[in-house]
Amino acid sequence: MQERILETADRLFYGQGIRAVGVDTIAAEIGISKRTLYNHFASKDDLIVAYLSRRLKPAPPSERPPVEQILGSFERLERTIGTGGGTGVFRGCPFVNAVAELKEPTHAANKIALAFKEQRRKWFRALLVQLGVADPETLSMQLLLLIDGAIAAAIVRGDPKVATAARQAAAVLLQAAGVKVPKKLRSA
Numbered sequence: 001m002q003e004r005i006l007e008t009a010d011r012l013f014y015g016q017g018i019r020a021v022g023v024d025t026i027a028a029e030i031g032i033s034k035r036t037l038y039n040h041f042a043s044k045d046d047l048i049v050a051y052l053s054r055r056l057k058p059a060p061p062s063e064r065p066p067v068e069q070i071l072g073s074f075e076r077l078e079r080t081i082g083t084g085g086g087t088g089v090f091r092g093c094p095f096v097n098a099v100a101e102l103k104e105p106t107h108a109a110n111k112i113a114l115a116f117k118e119q120r121r122k123w124f125r126a127l128l129v130q131l132g133v134a135d136p137e138t139l140s141m142q143l144l145l146l147i148d149g150a151i152a153a154a155i156v157r158g159d160p161k162v163a164t165a166a167r168q169a170a171a172v173l174l175q176a177a178g179v180k181v182p183k184k185l186r187s188a
Contacts, residue, residue, distance in 0.1 A: 002040045004030055009051045014094050018048055018101045045107070048098065052112040055094055059123050066127035067174060070143065071185050074167030077150060081160035092155045093148070120144055133177045146170050 008029050012021040023044050027037045041047040062069050084090045091097065095113035102109055124143045128136035150166035153159075171181045
């Protein structure tokens with residue numbers, strides 16, 4: 001039951017917004033009472049934390065070369081934008097959305113959102129270290145900003161190709177840092 005609640009909350013929170021969806025809606029969607037929902041999650045805040053924690057997954061290990069993994073993350077983003085992340089409509093980053101909607105700096109959602117962003121930055125950093133980049137800290141943050149910028153642009157423009165432009169910018173940054181980027185990875 002807990003997994004059904006989380007799946008439903010994930011779909012509704014991402015699709016309609018955390019503030020717009022009440023526990024009544026989630027319970028009704030599943031066909032359970034609010035009491036049953038509260039037996040699994042003591043409050044809506046607990047459900048929000050569980051929803052975001054469920055999405056906080058480390059990138060799976062890969063044997064692909066680091067430069068392919070880095071630029072591949074932009075290609076995955078383009079696919080996610082194009083398919084709406086499996087929901088049909090792309091609504092951006094669920095972590096950023098939660099922070100923006102809740103507007104509570106001390107809410108546990110903020111810590112989870114920061115953990116997600118740091119996890120992604122550290123993933124970039126580890127790959128950049130493998131590539132021998134002189135300043136992996138700065139470049140990992142720049143790559144993260146390209147991802148976040150592509151997400152924001154996709155929401156405004158409704159065009160998954162913004163991720164292609166971000167990937168091309170990432171390739172330029174990598175080359176400027178001395179990384180050999182194969183020609184096939186540089187172009188669209």
